[in-house]
Amino acid sequence: MRLDDLYSQLTISTGAKLVLVVLDGVGDVATPEQGGLTPLEAAQTPNLDQLAQVSALGRMIPVAPGITPGSGPGHLALFGYDPIEYQVGRGVIEALGLGVDLQPGDVCARANFATLDDKGIVTDRRAGRIPTETCERLCARLQERIQQLGDTRVIIRPGKEHRFVVVFRGPDLEGPLTDADPNREGLPIPRAEPRDPQNPRQQKMAKLVAEFYQAALPLLAGEKPANGFLMRGIAHQPHIPQFEERYRLRAAALAVYPMYKGLAQLVGMTKLEGPQTVREQFERYLAEYDRYDFFFIHHKATDKAGEDGNFEAKKRAIEELDAALPVLLQKKPDVLAITGDHSTPCVVRGHSWHPQPVLLHSRYSGTDKRARFTEHDANHGSLGLFEARFLLRLMQAHARMFDKFGA
Amino acid sequence: MRLDDLYSQLTISTGAKLVLVVLDGVGDVATPEQGGLTPLEAAQTPNLDQLAQVSALGRMIPVAPGITPGSGPGHLALFGYDPIEYQVGRGVIEALGLGVDLQPGDVCARANFATLDDKGIVTDRRAGRIPTETCERLCARLQERIQQLGDTRVIIRPGKEHRFVVVFRGPDLEGPLTDADPNREGLPIPRAEPRDPQNPRQQKMAKLVAEFYQAALPLLAGEKPANGFLMRGIAHQPHIPQFEERYRLRAAALAVYPMYKGLAQLVGMTKLEGPQTVREQFERYLAEYDRYDFFFIHHKATDKAGEDGNFEAKKRAIEELDAALPVLLQKKPDVLAITGDHSTPCVVRGHSWHPQPVLLHSRYSGTDKRARFTEHDANHGSLGLFEARFLLRLMQAHARMFDKFGA
Numbered sequence: 060m061r062l063d064d065l066y067s068q069l070t071i072s073t074g075a076k077l078v079l080v081v082l083d084g085v086g087d088v089a090t091p092e093q094g095g096l097t098p099l100e101a102a103q104t105p106n107l108d109q110l111a112q113v114s115a116l117g118r119m120i121p122v123a124p125g126i127t128p129g130s131g132p133g134h135l136a137l138f139g140y141d142p143i144e145y146q147v148g149r150g151v152i153e154a155l156g157l158g159v160d161l162q163p164g165d166v167c168a169r170a171n172f173a174t175l176d177d178k179g180i181v182t183d184r185r186a187g188r189i190p191t192e193t194c195e196r197l198c199a200r201l202q203e204r205i206q207q208l209g210d211t212r213v214i215i216r217p218g219k220e221h222r223f224v225v226v227f228r229g230p231d232l233e234g235p236l237t238d239a240d241p242n243r244e245g246l247p248i249p250r251a252e253p254r255d256p257q258n259p260r261q262q263k264m265a266k267l268v269a270e271f272y273q274a275a276l277p278l279l280a281g282e283k284p285a286n287g288f289l290m291r292g293i294a295h296q297p298h299i300p301q302f303e304e305r306y307r308l309r310a311a312a313l314a315v316y317p318m319y320k321g322l323a324q325l326v327g328m329t330k331l332e333g334p335q336t337v338r339e340q341f342e343r344y345l346a347e348y349d350r351y352d353f354f355f356i357h358h359k360a361t362d363k364a365g366e367d368g369n370f371e372a373k374k375r376a377i378e379e380l381d382a383a384l385p386v387l388l389q390k391k392p393d394v395l396a397i398t399g400d401h402s403t404p405c406v407v408r409g410h411s412w413h414p415q416p417v418l419l420h421s422r423y424s425g426t427d428k429r430a431r432f433t434e435h436d437a438n439h440g441s442l443g444l445f446e447a448r449f450l451l452r453l454m455q456a457h458a459r460m461f462d463k464f465g466a
Numbered sequence: 467m468r469l470d471d472l473y474s475q476l477t478i479s480t481g482a483k484l485v486l487v488v489l490d491g492v493g494d495v496a497t498p499e500q501g502g503l504t505p506l507e508a509a510q511t512p513n514l515d516q517l518a519q520v521s522a523l524g525r526m527i528p529v530a531p532g533i534t535p536g537s538g539p540g541h542l543a544l545f546g547y548d549p550i551e552y553q554v555g556r557g558v559i560e561a562l563g564l565g566v567d568l569q570p571g572d573v574c575a576r577a578n579f580a581t582l583d584d585k586g587i588v589t590d591r592r593a594g595r596i597p598t599e600t601c602e603r604l605c606a607r608l609q610e611r612i613q614q615l616g617d618t619r620v621i622i623r624p625g626k627e628h629r630f631v632v633v634f635r636g637p638d639l640e641g642p643l644t645d646a647d648p649n650r651e652g653l654p655i656p657r658a659e660p661r662d663p664q665n666p667r668q669q670k671m672a673k674l675v676a677e678f679y680q681a682a683l684p685l686l687a688g689e690k691p692a693n694g695f696l697m698r699g700i701a702h703q704p705h706i707p708q709f710e711e712r713y714r715l716r717a718a719a720l721a722v723y724p725m726y727k728g729l730a731q732l733v734g735m736t737k738l739e740g741p742q743t744v745r746e747q748f749e750r751y752l753a754e755y756d757r758y759d760f761f762f763i764h765h766k767a768t769d770k771a772g773e774d775g776n777f778e779a780k781k782r783a784i785e786e787l788d789a790a791l792p793v794l795l796q797k798k799p800d801v802l803a804i805t806g807d808h809s810t811p812c813v814v815r816g817h818s819w820h821p822q823p824v825l826l827h828s829r830y831s832g833t834d835k836r837a838r839f840t841e842h843d844a845n846h847g848s849l850g851l852f853e854a855r856f857l858l859r860l861m862q863a864h865a866r867m868f869d870k871f872g873a
Binding site for chain 1: 494495496497498502504525529530531532533534535536537538539549550551553554556559560563699811813814816817818819820821841842845846850851
């Protein structure tokens with residue numbers, strides 16, 4: 060019996076309110092360069108401290124030991140999905156990140172402009188990192204001339220610098236395909252081929268990509284340096300069991316950045332637009348309290364500071380959350396979890412594999428007798444070290460949403 | 467390779483003595499309502515404290531994160547079986563609970579008396595919760611008239627109030643069937659059908675249940691309010707690898723309540739009858755020391771107190787165990803584990819999903835430098851947080867019962 064099936068079988072609706080606050084990349088490591096403290100340890104967090112003293116603490120492995128997740132797997136795990144079972148192609152993530160309203164069955168590709176010589180050999184895979192405005196102008200031109208290929212709609216959306224995405228929306232399409240990218244200069248663009256040569260939907264998709272190249276390359280012929288493009292991560296939006304059906308929770312997402320809105324939308328959460336700061340997000344939670352059972356609230360600044368290796372900025376991003384926390388607690392949810400989707404240690408200047416700390420508060424969480432919410436305190440918590448995909452199940456348990464298993 | 471097969475392959479007999487003491491539902495949470503202490507923390511336990519100081523500590527997930535086990539899955543895990551793989555039907559658990567000496571292949575049903583109107587519609591699913599004496603009288607009447615249906619023996623055993631069990635013992639029987647229970651008033655009793663319509667043993671079983679109804683209903687026709695009955699959880703005793711063969715340990719069970727005796731019997735332990743208190747159980751252990759290698763000693767009072775939300779009673783139940791502990795230690799086993807089958811926090815007033823604390827003592831356990839056996843101390847132990855089904859394997863390891871794996 061699959062464990063997810065057991066959880067589903069035991070699930071009951073209770074009307075409880077659950078809130079998941081994600082401080083993106085909050086986890087860190089205490090290194091000598093930083094005075095032996097993590098940003099969570101260095102930050103002034105009176106409100107988090109008070110909450111930690113009546114909560115259960117622990118640390119979570121985002122995917123598997125040693126694996127550094129991107130935002131996609133990191134959030135899928137927090138939403139209770141096994142990120143290895145439910146893999147979302149890079150094209151889909153990029154499209155979500157650019158705010159494309161994806162539909163089930165859409166096939167997406169990450170693309171970027173490149174420079175070709177007169178024999179079609181790739182001489183610069185990033186077309187000299189053309190300015191974003193050029194990218195936007197070229198995408199607009201492509202979109203104007205290529206709206207449809209046979210029965211399939213084509214959606215082209217520019218990203219930053221040389222990057223863009225192409226979405227194919229039509230019947231009987233499927234990924235994944237191999238990349239239309241030689242992965243180094245000095246070679247021609249290879250044809251995107253079905254990963255499974257017997258799969259007729261992948262065959263159809265490969266034909267569409269070839270047709271897209273045939274239509275698009277002539278439109279770029281006069282450009283310099285962006286007279287070509289590469290396509291990678293060509294895959295369809297996977298079927299993901301939808302949140303409300305899976306957990307019996309009406310879920311809303313309060314996120315500022317498109318990618319996190321997109322990931323929430325992928326699992327069927329309702330996007331609540333508007334709030335720009337964490338305080339505004341908490342205020343909006345208060346306003347929407349009665350309409351949803353589950354709130355995903357995403358705070359990006361911690362991750363950005365970690366990516367920049369900016370210890371002070373990461374500390375301030377945590378303090379900003381702490382200062383706003385009393386707003387959230389005006390309507391204290393039945394179950395509140397505060398954590399990250401992964402660690403982004405300043406010393407790494409990027410996502411990492413270090414287990415992120417987690418705080419879980421409910422009437423049934425008890426206290427772990429720890430003074431603060433830090434990595435060190437979390438090491439001593441009753442939740443121990445566990446896989447992030449179980450956090451949502453623990454939240455359900457604390458909401459009394461599971462029947463007893465067996466007599 | 468299945469992990470269980472690896473364990474079996476490595477297992478050797480050493481003649482070591484292993485003791486598993488189960489304080490049913492001992493785990494708890496420290497809540498403000500209880501002064502921030504758990505019953506283990508509040509209890510005076512000088513003997514447990516002394517033992518904890520030279521033991522390894524940890525916490526165990528009874529089934530999977532967030533899942534609250536019944537006594538069946540809780541104990542199967544402690545006995546080293548994956549409780550999701552080895553699921554025991556409610557009928558089997560109830561029959562064990564009422565002390566029926568089940569045999570492999572027996573199909574059991576939970577039943578309860580109900581009230582039917584003159585069209586056979588269920589008007590009260592519990593027949594007004596008739597007194598236990600009435601239930602006993604009606605069960606005796608049914609058993610007297612219905613002893614056999616074709617080649618199958620029928621065993622009827624009364625429970626409390628309106629509850630009873632029916633056991634079918636005959637060739638080629640199998641469950642599970644659907645319930646002969648409309649699950650609400652206002653509907654007739656549905657026929658119990660095979661869960662797998664192609665399974666001939668389930669078909670035979672469904673026919674037997676129908677025949678049982680045909681024979682039994684007329685015997686209740688004149689009764690008021692108990693003129694009918696419902697049957698649920700109709701399933702056979704699953705095949706469970708027997709304890710001695712699986713672990714190379716001759717095992718004995720010292721339990722007072724029938725359900726725990728029954729669960730021990732299900733895996734092939736010998737039931738040692740007689741002792742009523744934990745002190746008497748420990749004395750009996752001393753007397754039987756040479757005849758068995760493994761002793762399962764079950765102390766119920768902690769769970770009952772937790773179910774009642776009675777903090778003081780739970781504390782006293784722990785102190786009762788502590789006071790008797792020196793008796794057990796007169797013949798110190800080679801490996802001693804003290805734990806619960808799950809938590810029954812006073813604040814929950816029922817079983818819960820919170821990992822239970824565990825203490826493991828042997829010549830090889832070392833010390834975790836913790837002063838006491840409490841949930842909080844267990845959070846800091848060397849055993850970490852692990853699945854309860856591995857405790858028995860750890861006990862075997864501490865008994866030096868596993869050969870080295872690989873060169």
